[in-house]
Amino acid sequence: MRYQRPKGTQDILPEEAPRWRFVERTFRDICRRFGYSEIRTPIFEETELFVRSVGEDTDIVSKEMYTFEDKGGRSLTLRAEGTAPAVRAFVEENLQGQDRERLVKLYYIAPIFRQDKPQAGRYRQHHQAGIEAIGSPEPAVDAEVIDLALSFYRALGIEGTRLLINSVGCPVCAPGYVDELRASVADSVEHMCRDCRRRYDTNPLRLLDCKEETCRRVLDNAPTMLDSLCGECAEHFAGLREHLEALDIAYEIDTRIVRGLDYYTKTAFEFRHDALGAQDSIGGGGRYDGLVEQCGGPAIPGVGLGIGIERVLLVREALGLADEEQPREGSFIVTIGDEAWLPGYRLLHDLRGAGVKAEIDYRRRSIRAQMRYADAQGYLNAVILGGDEIARGIATVRDMLSGEQEEVPLEALAEHLKGDAQE
Ligand SMILES: [Zn+2]
Ligand SMILES: [Zn+2]
Incomplete structure (x- = not known):
């Protein structure tokens, strides 16, 4: 009997490992410069944590999680994304201490497990370098998170990264927008793809990031969240732009950036690179002002980011960035x-x-x-x-x-x- 690795997984062989170490070392160094400290959480969590935070109607929870029951009958799930476990630990270990406004800055490099359709650069076990900044509502922190990612790409020699930003609003303004969006596509929903017909009922924001051409055309004339932001969210988005501009960070506003997770509020952003073709996302993140409370903690805002290491390696390969020369030793x-x-x-x-x-x-x-x-x-x-x-x-x-x-x-x-x- 010969065994094969499970579908959608990869072996990182000794000749490839130095590339991984270089990317990981670079990420750690950038995090050190920005004052983020490492956190390592378990490879599995209670299933409920992901269901409640990421959202029942998201693709991740509804079809991609590796969920199993242990011998004690507990439902556990392999780490399906990086933010919920970090926030769970933040609450459980009281990382903030007594100062409720202290900014806690965490980073991790960890495998993520999702039973996704395997395609180029997408694996069922993939690896993410991520950060979470928990404790501040300030748009300056959102800009710092974005600045860290761009500094990381640059340190890897990757030029030409595009930054797309959007605001997905807050519990005050988002529901009104969702109603408007639903109303605007109601007449066309039967022409949309099967996923979108489901999303129309369960999670209409996700209509915006469907890649199907017919769906995209339907959404072309849809209202945008940016036009529906409440005063606080509009001010926050203006603040984000102001701080990005202060750092000379170029950005495009893309009202279709919604990210596939329910916990995002206000800022949502994504990094893309043209060297990757259709699957061009190399990282992204956003603000999650309600998540800490949802995970049983106090009402503390947060913002974070995840970068797929496989995708970064693909870009480096596509750009012909040479491996670091291995010095002779020993x-x-x-x-x-x-x-x-x-x-x-x-x-x-x-x-x-x-x-x-x-x-x-x-x-x-x-x-x-x-x-x-x-x-x-x-x-x-x-x-x-x-x-x-x-x-x-x-x-x-x-x-x-x-x-x-x-x-x-x-x-x-x-x-x-x-x-x-x-x-
Ligand atoms: Zn709002
Ligand atoms: Zn669709």
Whole structure:
């Protein structure tokens, strides 16, 4: 019996892992600069958390979650999105302390599980780099979240990212708009796709982001949320634009950006990149002023962002951004003859213990084969050990690039090699 990985999942192989590490390292560094601290939440949560926060009628909850019952009869769900677990932890662990207006800034890099149709760059286990800024209603914080994402893309060498912004209003103004929207498409709803016919009843805002051409045409003349914003939401949206402009961040207003989750209020935004073709979203997020309260906490506003790591890697590939050059590092111990084997094996242990990356050839091949292998594997130097070296208490250290050799006393070897280490 041969096994295959589950549909829609991927193996990240050793040759690909450095690309992932580069993206993750860059994200951590940007988060550090912006003052966000890492949070790691469980890979599964109570199902109710996602149902209540993301919304029963969303695609995520209605058809994409990996939900199972554990042996105790509890309904659990693999992390279906990043914000709800972070907000759950924020409330449960009282991360804000006594100061109800303190801004708590969190980031995470975590797998997300959704039983979606697998397509290019979309996986049933995909990975997200996300942030949450909880505690402030200020549009300056929305702009900071957007600025962080754009700084991240730039640090990865990705130019040409487009920012689209919208406001989806609040519980004061959104319901009126939803009624207006419904009324405006009522006559045409029978011509819309099956999903939209369902959304018309359950979640009309999602009509706006349907990709079907016929549905898009129906929506062309629909009213926009921006025309229905209440005073507070309109002021907030103006504040967002003002702060983006203060940072020279270019944006497009797109009234169809609604994001597929119920908890968004006011700001909704998305990043797109033309290098990706039709599936061009590389991240997005928005404000969720009611979510903390919905998750059992006090009425505290928040805003956040999620970036798909697979999508970012696809853009980098499409833009031909070269992998970071892997520096040569470490020592390959080349043993000559049986008498050098055990001393070489011991030296391997000692060097590793002293912090040096070291390897040996367990096949005990010829010197030439060992040297060739050390070179192909990217070692910085070869530590050659034969009967003569052992008798004199030294090793011959050969620089793999220049071919230069020097004799180094065994007791000074670890220090000497550590001095050579790159990175
Ligand atoms: Zn409003
Ligand atoms: Zn549709």
